[in-house]
Amino acid sequence: MRKIEVCYTPELIQLYPLEDKVVVVVDVLRATSCMVAGLANGVKEVRPVASVDAAWEIAKEGYITAGERNGVKVEGFQIGNSPFEHMEMGKSNAKIVQTTTNGTLAIDKSAYAPHVIIGAMLNVSAVAEYLKKYDHDVIIHCAGWKGKYSLEDSLFAGALLERLKSDFTIGCDAGLAALTMYNAVKDDIFGFMKTSSHVQRLGKLGVIDDIEYCLKEDIFDIVPVLENTAIVVPEQ
């Protein structure tokens, strides 16, 4: 049976060989949730970049600048890191260049894998169906928070494993822990998450609506993929 493993932070990804793997990158609060929500609503592509300077450079090609540092919109950028802003950009079929504290770093560190896809609670069942059809082992790469473990990305891992546990062997303790935690709290994920450090941090920034939205499962059925340097939704 194919194997699925969970890496809790980009600081540990060097322990997981990515050759021949599908890597699912997740940053529930909020980078990959924004990508999924935007692309599902008309955004044409998202260019994830590690630095603010790189974002300004790409903006010259007509990209909308999006992103945050420490949860706050980068000064001068057109939008921040709210999924509602990204959905709004879909109306004009914008192309977005995005840089965030954790999520774009996780994508960057995954980029040498042959297949990188974008996961969020918002599309978790679509990701599960995609992986079932694909004949590869899987690494779930959690963006975490500044190198540390984060609850929301682990909950995504648990939600995905719950959907895949009949099709894959869970190949590591991190996966078993994520699945156990997800099943313990899945009936009230938002209530549980209110206790987390990251939600308390973001709550102070007035983005509690974003958080509640990003924790919803299965709003969209798309699976964005990294193609060269851009995240797009391939035509079916």
Add this chain to the structure above:
Amino acid sequence: MRKIEVCYTPELIQLYPLEDKVVVVVDVLRATSCMVAGLANGVKEVRPVASVDAAWEIAKEGYITAGERNGVKVEGFQIGNSPFEHMEMGKSNAKIVQTTTNGTLAIDKSAYAPHVIIGAMLNVSAVAEYLKKYDHDVIIHCAGWKGKYSLEDSLFAGALLERLKSDFTIGCDAGLAALTMYNAVKDDIFGFMKTSSHVQRLGKLGVIDDIEYCLKEDIFDIVPVLENTAIVVPEQ
């Protein structure tokens, strides 16, 4: 209120400043369980060392050689990594030099903290009482498995946090996850652990009795501490 955080592996410990902290090092399977069991039964001191060569050097001073690599006793060593062997050595009040795959590395990486203590399921309540009396923030440093997350050390973290949650603020998501998982499985920890990769690996080596023993809570009421280069139980 004082703060308590959990670091899931020695690969992440550089993210946690240890100055002015008490560090609780845990390697449930089996390094710190051996230390607690041995020291509670007459072992005089344990010298943790990172390499087999260093262990041979210290053995010349009359220390019993103990330890494993990849779960198997080091060739030529007097004992391996079973708590029963370590308890047996207590009868002669032996001094032990110990090297293991994960546990001694975690001690090594914690050693610059002002206070390092040794935790295991076997002494988890004693550790909790010790920390309550001590006026410092706490880091629980899990040894993990070759840099990765391990279930058993996280369960220890959860068991300790359950005992301390009225006295400390849980300062990170890793702690909230450990506490949630512990409470979800605490009625049958051994049954739950049988699904883990590490237990399956060790089970093949015929050490299932060790595992069952190491998962028992509160067999001993001692708290070993690192004093210079040796782990000892200070006189009360």
